[in-house]
Amino acid sequence: MSLLSVIVPCYNEQEALPFFYDAIVKVSAEMKNTWGDLEFEYLFIDDGSKDSTLSVIEGLREKDKRVRYVSFSRNFGKEAALYAGLSNVKGDLAVTMDADMQDPPALLPELYRAVAEEGYDSAATRRVTRKGEPPLRSFFARMFYRLINKMSAADIVDGARDYRIMNRRMIDTIVGMKEYNRFTKGIYGWIGFDTKWIEFENVERVAGETKWSFWKLFKYALEGIIGFSTIPLSMATWFGLFMSAISFIGILFIIVKKLVYGDPTSGWSSMVCIILLVAGIQLFCMGVIGQYLSKAYLESKHRPIYIAKKTSDEDET
Numbered sequence: 421m422s423l424l425s426v427i428v429p430c431y432n433e434q435e436a437l438p439f440f441y442d443a444i445v446k447v448s449a450e451m452k453n454t455w456g457d458l459e460f461e462y463l464f465i466d467d468g469s470k471d472s473t474l475s476v477i478e479g480l481r482e483k484d485k486r487v488r489y490v491s492f493s494r495n496f497g498k499e500a501a502l503y504a505g506l507s508n509v510k511g512d513l514a515v516t517m518d519a520d521m522q523d524p525p526a527l528l529p530e531l532y533r534a535v536a537e538e539g540y541d542s543a544a545t546r547r548v549t550r551k552g553e554p555p556l557r558s559f560f561a562r563m564f565y566r567l568i569n570k571m572s573a574a575d576i577v578d579g580a581r582d583y584r585i586m587n588r589r590m591i592d593t594i595v596g597m598k599e600y601n602r603f604t605k606g607i608y609g610w611i612g613f614d615t616k617w618i619e620f621e622n623v624e625r626v627a628g629e630t631k632w633s634f635w636k637l638f639k640y641a642l643e644g645i646i647g648f649s650t651i652p653l654s655m656a657t658w659f660g661l662f663m664s665a666i667s668f669i670g671i672l673f674i675i676v677k678k679l680v681y682g683d684p685t686s687g688w689s690s691m692v693c694i695i696l697l698v699a700g701i702q703l704f705c706m707g708v709i710g711q712y713l714s715k716a717y718l719e720s721k722h723r724p725i726y727i728a729k730k731t732s733d734e735d736e737t
């Protein structure tokens with residue numbers, strides 16, 4: 421027998437969950453027809469939802485014991501939810517997918533086949549279109565992927581979703597990475613392993629609304645860059661070198677001018693501009709250092725990545 425765990429992070433998903441549950445149960449039944457000894461477990465992570473997501477999940481568990489859940493004491497974010505999922509699954513394989521059906525459950529057999537039969541450690545999905553997304557958001561997303569791939573060793577695929585199946589070896593590797601500032605897309609790329617990529621067209625969410633504002637996405641992007649690249653830190657060095665070179669030329673220029681024309685009091689405004697520019701660059705570089713310092717500070721506290729308030733394992737004996 422082999423057990424496939426389905427991990428579903430849920431934040432205020434009361435409307436979408438019933439759709440999702442029906443769809444995943446249907447796919448599970450189909451997969452059981454193809455692979456007879458395959459069993460399922462559905463692990464819902466309630467990420468401190470403020471609506472009745474938890475009672476919906478508890479309702480599902482009452483009629484279906486394959487449903488398990490972990491409920492957080494507050495909203496810790498999707499990254500924490502994914503981590504909680506991976507650390508609590510019992511399966512030989514685990515798949516992470518969104519509750520809103522933007523990760524089409526119908527792709528699951530294909531993902532499973534890649535790992536169970538084709539010998540991959542992992543199979544992941546990427547959407548090839550961003551249909552239905554605001555154009556500005558798509559633009560910034562594209563810029564972000566280009567930037568982060570230039571800057572870091574983790575190769576992060578544009579349009580990659582967190583819809584991914586992986587084997588035990590990979591689950592254990594990820595659970596072993598206990599960093600507090602998590603950027604899962606980067607972690608997947610960083611750890612390596614053989615991954616099969618499966619492409620699909622963007623699907624709009626079935627119910628409820630997106631939890632990601634532009635600002636939240638922007639902070640998430642910064643998180644990714646800071647977590648996987650130290651290039652911004654060395655920027656200060658390059659700025660510094662550049663400015664020194666310019667000022668050296670400036671000094672030569674002034675000396676020559678003095679020798680040729682004498683030294684009238686002029687250049688007050690250019691002086692102010694230069695001071696402002698240099699001060700700005702210095703503050704910027706200090707800010708960059710501060711960003712890394714704050715991450716290191718939070719990391720050094722070794723706080724838990726999530727806090728569970730209630731889990732379904734409590735009623736298991």
Ligand code: UDP
Pocket residue numbers: 428429430431432433467495496497498501517518519520522625629630631632
């Ligand atoms: N999610 C979560 N915690 C959060 C935000 C989102 O667990 O703080 C879950 C959410 O319930 C959904 C998935 O992460 O299952 C993706 O969120 P969403 O659909 O809002 O993001 P989008 O698809 O718009 O990028």
Ligand code: MG
Pocket residue numbers: 518520522625630
């Ligand atoms: Mg979504």
